[in-house]
Every structure is written in structure tokens, then in C-alpha cells.
Amino acid sequence: MPTIAIPELYEFTDTVPYRPAISILLSLEQMSYAKERVKQSVKQATEEVEKHLLEHYPGEMVLLMTEKLRQLIESINYNSNKKSVALYLSPLFEKILYLDIPVNETTIVDESFDIRDIVSNKKQSKEYLVLHLSENEYRIYEGKGHSLRLILHNSASAHYASYKDILNEAAANNPGGAIAKELIWEHFLKHAANTLDILLNAYYLPVFVIGQTRAIDYFQRTTGHAASIVDFLCTLQDPAGNDAISEMLKPYISDWEKVRYTILKKQLGEAAENQKLTTGIKAVWQEASAHKGKLLIVEKNFIYPVEQTTGSIQMSPAARSYSSSSLVTNLVDDIIEKILEAGGDVEFVEDGYLEDYDRIALIQGY
Known part of the structure; x- marks a missing residue:
């Protein structure tokens, strides 16, 4: 494998690893009571760290690390509007990363840091949207696991009342009753597509679309968020109620990893089509x-x-100054850190999945 040269890194190659390296991941999602809850999580993490230090390190090191941890904790910004925070420290350095991704809270006391621990501890929540289309109405549900909550409902009759001037003009220009009815119905479905677009711009979640064949066919032609749609589920008759819809979705929810891969594949394809995809280690790093x-x-x-x-490529300052206990140990890790610090997201996939993309791909925007 070829390597990328980096200046000034040589001075750290002979440094003995500095221990202990402490990593703490905390959630900040519940902002209304985040500070008190995080303080409780920090207290538990601190006790866990102190216990490990006392068992494996001399008293001077324990005092040093607990004081550094206390100072780092006091510097947490609870008003950052981020979903989580990562704390890293060793005898040589300390660092805080505020993240736009939810994480499972964890504490690691190890010989070295690994930025990939953040990605490995991401919460893989089974959250999604469901658009249910019928001739008389459309409904949009928010899904969490096997539970559904109706968040929006619009009937065809209410839609007609709101847009009757436009629709009456369309009907007048097409006096054939069947043609006029078709135009009105298509306008209704287009409104459903636009509503879903608005929701997806605010909440980037995978989507399931349920309906009879005619509605599904039209929606597939008009939606601007094909990359977000896991599947179109055609039905002979409309499912009655939440339980029936949940039953249709059960195979997907039970195999959420397959859903994740489906969405990633669609995102890669759409990004490539829109020229928003970068592949290969050097181009992605840049x-x-x-x-x-x-x-x-x-x-x-x-x-x-x-x-x-x-060489011409330089890693982040972290990679040059954290010694062998660094968060960053290679160029891929440096990229991961840059993306997370900039508020982006990172997804790991199985080896070989990105063979056509030189093993790494960066989407420049959803």
C-alpha cells in the first residue's frame, strides 16, 4: 500500500506511549435537563476512572489525572446545541470534541486513544418516517422501533377546499370529468411529496412509502428524495390502522442493518449523480x-x-502533537476527526463494500 508523507512527525516516533489515556463519551441530547444529567454521568465516569487508576497507577499519577479530568469537566459547554461530547486526556494533553451525532455513553481507560471509538459507540436508533398514500388522504407517521406516531394528516377534500381556485381552473381547461379528476388527484399527491420534502429537510430520516400501485407509481416519478426512501410498499388495499402498518414494516425493523446499508447505497448513488461525491484517500482528505x-x-x-x-499533505495539529497516545494514528483517522469536528457524520461499512470507491467516500451534502 502506498503511503503519504507528513513533515515533522519524525520527532514523535521514538516517544514512549504516555499512559493512562482516558476517553469519556457523554450524551447532551436532553437539553432541558442536560447539565444535571450529564453531571451525574460525569460523576459515575469519574468514579470509574479513579477506581481503575488506583488499581494500576501510583498515587502521583492518580492525583494528576483526576485534577486534569476535573478541569476538563468544568470546561464543558452545556449550551453547545450538540448531541454529545467526547472528553480525551492523558498526562500530556486534553481535548473536547462536541459532536452532532448521538452516542452511547462510555468510559475507556486505555493505553491509547482511538477516534474510531466515537463511531463504534454511535447510537443506531431505529427512527424513520412513513408516508401512507390513498385516494382520499395521506398520513405521515414518525416511527421509533415498532412504534408509530401520527404527525400529519391531510384529506383530499380539505386539500381541494384549500386549492379550489387553482383546481377549478385546471378542471375548466380540461372539461373531461376523468381528466379533471386525475389532475386534482395528482395535485394532491404532489402536495404530499412537497410536505415530505419539508420534513426531510428538517429531520433527515429514512422513509417508507405505502400505498396502492397507482399512487406509488406517481410518487416515484415526482419525489425529490429518492435517496431517503428505503422501499415503496404496494398494497391491494389500504392497511387499516397503525398495527397493520407496523406489521408491514416488521421485516425491515427487525433487520435494521440492511436498512442502513440500503440508505447508504442510495446516498452514494445520488451524490455521484449530483457530483457531490468524493472518493479515494487523498481526494477525501483534501x-x-x-x-x-x-x-x-x-x-x-x-x-x-x-x-x-x-511531503505535501499535513495531518491535523492533533496528529502532530498528541504523541503516540493520539486520537489520530493514520490518515483515515485524521479524516474521521476532521469530519466529526466540522459537525459531520461517519458510517463504518464492511470491508469490500466500497471496493468501487477506493474504500472511502465523502458526501458533500445531503
């Missing part, structure tokens, strides 16, 4: 350095070593 990336997709065991000689 885009990430320019803060252009929003979603990084990378094979989970892909690493790209860095030689300790001069």
Missing part, C-alpha cells in the same frame, strides 16, 4: 480539510499509514 464533507462512509478496517518524511 475535501475534509476544507470542511466540505457532511457524511463520511469508510470500510471499518481501512487504515492508511503515514511515513515520517517530508
